[in-house]
Amino acid sequence: MDVLIVVVACIAGLFVGGIFGGNIAFGFFGGLAIGVAFARLRALAERVDALGRQLEALQRPPAAARPPAAQDAVSAPVEARTPSPAAAEPAAAPAAAAPVVDPLPAPPPLAPPALPAQASAPRVTTSTPRKTEPDALQRWAGGLKRWFTEGNVPVKVGMLVLFAGIAALLKYAADEGWLRLPIELRLAGVALAAIAALAFGWRERRRRPSFGLALQGGAIGVLLLTVFAAFRLYHLLPATAAFALMLLLVAGAGALAVLQDALALAVLGLLAGFAAPILISTGSGDHVVLFSYYALLNLAIFAIAWLRSWRVLNLLGFFFTYAIGSAWGVLRYQHALFASTEPFLLVFFAIYLAIPVSDALRRPPTGRGFVDGTLVFGNPLVAFALQAALLDGERMPLAWSALALALAYLVLAAAMMSRRRVLGESFAVLAVGFATLAVPLALSARSTACTFALEGAALVWLGLREQRRLPRISGLALQGLAALAFAWALADGAAAGETIAIANGTCIGALLIALAAFASAWLYHRRDDARRELAVLLYVWGLAWWIGAGLREINRFVAPSQRAAALLVLLATTAAVAAFATRRTQAFATALTAAFALAAGTVVALMFGDAGLQPFAGWGLAAFGAYALTGAFTLGQLRERTDLTPALAQIGWVWAWTCAAAVALGQLSADLRLGAGWRTAFAVSPVLAAWAFALLRPRMIAAPLSARFDEWRGALLLLQAIVATCILFGLLWHAGDSAPLPYLPVFNPVELAQVAALLLGARWLADAAAPRELAAHRAPLLAGAGFLFVTAATLRATHQLGGVGWDEHLWSSNLAQTALTVVWSALGVLGWVIGSRRGQWALWLAGAVLMGVVLAKLLLVDRTHLGNLFGIASFIAYGLLCTVIGYFAPAPPRATDEGAAS
The missing domain is CATH 1.20.58 (Methane Monooxygenase Hydroxylase; Chain G, domain 1)
Structure with missing residues (x-):
């Protein structure tokens, strides 16, 4: 076959040299060099494959191998030539077994002292020095030498010299005018000689295969050149007849190649088949005829691929088909030709899609195997790029094309997964890829973001289920692209015109991105213990989208006076959902989210006060009702946990209601137009009352975690003490207005609140839950606080009763x-x-x-x-x-x- 490759290259060199400049010798030797190089590369590839098979065979353990130690043990008594008298009797057993063993030549004398140690020591093998790899020039020279010295050397050299001699003789005879015969007779004589050579090569195919194949390839090449010369150079044949003759020769070369299992003949016929329309072209530009011919040629390639696994032939057909088609599209295509061009693109795509499938169907169902990535992945990518060029950038038709490809590859993936898993997985990847590509082509950026997010979660699920990294990375990347697409849509004004809260594209898109992130986090949490940190990051990413979507909806659709209530509902919903997820997943992140959502109710309650709103009226009452229900549910779901989340949740729960009551009483006193002292006392009284309950009647605020309330009662008391201390010192600067009642020293709202704080502080420092460091200094702490209280009360009485201003002049x-x-x-x-x-x-x-x-x-x-x-x-x-x-x-x-x- 190498000979045939070199022959074809020489013929092509003669042909090219004759057309461009008439330099036949240059073309011949150039073709010779290229052919030798190609044949050498092919030989090297086969040699590498053979070495790989030999290496696999050597790496397999032998069926039965005798350990070296046993061989040494048996050989030691035979090699001992002069045993000692004490050892003579034990040596009788090996001597008795000697007749069973074939006679061996006498071994050379060995050094006696080394025998026992060598018999028990493991055998040491010495590695031969590794030979230096030859450089590229040496490899080329060695390959050229082997080509001229191995195989059927006379045929190789003879064919080369014969071609060169015939070419030189013909040129010389033409230049000297020796051949005065008409050109028709000369071409006919060459054709008859080539046909005779072809017949003789076919006859010799069994006795001398190399010789026969070389002769057949050369004869077909001469016939092709003869037809081309009769048409192009001498205008003796019409285009139709020349094309028919070339087609006949191409078909004959393919048939001979299949019958004789000769890849080189098939390659020759393929090259001639693709070159025929170009060589015989008259410039009419009828693309239907051209592509119809190429469709038939590709069908022939498919038929050969069904019979023979010739990857080179498939790749050459793929390359020439799309290359010639692309060249025609650049030079001649117009949008008006779409209807007559699109069917051929579909046919070419289907043929090169069917070739890998046919290869899989012909092989036994081994589960895994080789996949031709050039055809499997290159075919759809090139075909889709050409489809985009044919559609001239029309988005919706191109989206439908991508979706059709996705469906086709999905069906093929389902069909091939059980027979050829690698090919089935490749088709599945292409199906996902084209489905992903169809989304931005058909939908808006916001819809694209939603689809990408859900598809990314699905890929993460697939990658974790199959323990494969590529789908996982692709899924995470798609979710990142979803976020970018969503941000792009918002920047482009996609949210303009939305009039309904929550049930709008922006909110739903953000929630879908959050849902995809939550699903991915749950999958990593459940299936991949080594990547729990990634699960936490995905969860935080989804939580940010969830909270962000809620805050955006509140800011856009809720009136300023109702935003605090809406925010409380958002926190209550978040706490309930996170608590439900915690019960299912036992994840710390979701439990912490539920606890923080409950604790954040404290901030929302203070927001009511900042806005001057009554928290237990109107929408605030409904919001706190929802907060109460979801809070009880959340605390119940966290009851069994042993970490800090139940404590954080209940402490936050108590403080949220404390602050809500403080804001409600403060707002009530303001509505009653009471003095500043009364408003302040009303506001701080729930804090002091909660502190008193935690100290004296803890069960009244322990529900629904009463059984475990004592575990974190000390932390709650400490936090309440800190807040009460701040209240005590804050009230030192209060003027103590008690209108509408007259001012009385000590018996006024401000100082009564301070007295209550001091009494509760004394009781707390005496409680077992108080920190020991503070309880040890109870007396000085209380004395200092009492002294400050009395001093402030004295100055306040001076202001209220003496008429001195409550300012720097006091x-x-x-x-x-x-x-x-x-x-x-x-x-x-x-x-x-x-x-x-x-x-x-x-x-x-x-x-x-x-x-x-x-x-x-x-x-x-x-x-x-x-x-x-x-x-x-x-x-x-x-x-x-x-x-x-x-x-x-x-x-x-x-x-x-x-x-x-x-």
């Missing part, structure tokens, strides 16, 4: 300074007296320190007021108090204080 007021001096002195006196009477030296010392602070205040601040009655009263009162206390409450001894403390 501190410089004589009345305020005198009141602070008297009150602080009274507190110090109380500390002195109680500490002295109870023998508590620390309390007495605290009173003394406070009296020292008052003294410092007298010297630094009040001395500037000695010119008025208030300043003088401060000094006199302080002096009298110190004198009286020094008489009635002396300092107790330290030992007594320590004993009392213990």
Whole structure:
């Protein structure tokens, strides 16, 4: 077959050299070089395949292999030539077995000391040094040498020299005028000689196959050249007759190739068949005739492919068909020719689609096997590109074309999956690809985003089910493209004109993207333990689309006064859905989502207050009703979990209702036009009440997780204590307006709230759930908070009863300074007296320190007021108090204080 390839190349070189410039010698030797190179490449490919088969055979374990140790053990007694007397008797057994073994030549003497060690040691094999690979020039030279020295060398050399000699003789005879015969006779003589050579080659096909094939290929080549010369050069044949003769020769070459299993003959006939219309062309440009001929030629290729697995022939046909068709389309196609061109494109596509299928049907159902990627993937891609060119960019017809391809490949994938799995999977990939391509061609960017998202989730499912990476990556990439397409649609104004909330394209598209992400996350969570992080990322991606879609709908379709209620409904729905998913998947991410959604109700409740709305009226009442139902459901679903999510959910649940009640009471007091002190007290009273319930009656707020409430009661109490402390210190700066009631010191709403906070704080520090570090310093903490409360109450009374403004001038007021001096002195006196009477030296010392602070205040601040009655009263009162206390409450001894403390 290599000879035939070289012969064909030489004939082609003679033909090309004769047409372009008349340089036959150059064409001949150029064709010779190309033919040798092609034959060499083919030989190398076959050799690589043979080496691969040999390597597979060597890698298989032998059927029965005797271990080397056993062979060494048997050979050791035979090789021992002079055994010692002690070893003579054990050696009798091998000697007795000697007649069974064939006679062997005497082995050479061995070194006696090395025998025992060598018999027990494993055999060491030495690897021969690896030969250096020859370079490209050496390989070419070696291949050329083998071509001229191996096989039927006389036929190879003889055919080459014969072609060259005949060509040179014909040219010389023509130049010298030796041949004066008419051209018709000369061409007829050449044709008869070629026919005789063809017949002789057919006769010799069995005895000398190489010789016969070479002679047949050369004869067919000469006949083709003769027909071409009679038509093109000498105008002796009409186009129809020349075309018919070439077609006959092509068919004959194909038949001879199939009968003799000769690929080279088939390739020769194929090349001649594709070149015939070009060589015999008259310029009429009838594309129907041209493509009809190529359709018949491709049908012949399909028939040969059914009989012979000649991949080269299939690829050449595929290449020439689409190359010639594309060239014609660029030069001649007009949209008016679509109806007469489209059928041929479909026929060509169907033929090269059927060839891989026919190959699969002829092979045994082994499950997996070789797939010709050039035909399987190249055919639809090239055909679809040509279809797009024929349709001139019309989107909907091209979308229908892509959808038709997807359906065809889907049917083929289902049919081939059980017989040839690799081919079936390839068809499935093409079906998915063309279905994906049909979406943006037929639909808007927003619809494309929806379809891509769902298709991406389906591919993730397929990839995880089949344990294949490509579908998984493709599915994730499609979901990313879906997000980009959706963003593009929004930027392009796709949401304009939407008048219905939720049931609109924008919201549904975003929800579908979120649904695809949730489905992918669930699939990774369920099937791929090694990629749980990716499941979390996909879940967060879907949750962002879910929340984003809800917020966008609220912002677009809900009035500003109702947005807080709508947001609460969104959070309630999110919590319920996440809790339901948690019960099914036991995923921490969904449980955390449910807990945070409940806790976020606190923020929404505060939003009602910021907007000046009553949370338990109108849409707010309905929203909190939905929040109550979904909250109870969510807490019930999280009951059995052992992580922090139940605690977070219930603490957030308690605080949401606490804040809602605070906002409701604060808004109610504002509607009743009560003073600022009442509004503040009403607002903080639910916080203090919840703290009191958690301290004194925890079961009243423990539902529906009563059984486990004690586990996180300490955290709830600590959080409530922090908020109550902030309230206590925040109220220090409150003016204490108690309208419409008159102001009374201590018995006013602001100071009553502070007193309640102090009492609850004292009770909390005495509770077992309080942090030990704070409980150990209970007395100083409460004393400091009480001192601040009394100081603020004194200044507030000065403002309310003395008419001093509640601003920066209050501190410089004589009345305020005198009141602070008297009150602080009274507190110090109380500390002195109680500490002295109870023998508590620390309390007495605290009173003394406070009296020292008052003294410092007298010297630094009040001395500037000695010119008025208030300043003088401060000094006199302080002096009298110190004198009286020094008489009635002396300092107790330290030992007594320590004993009392213990």
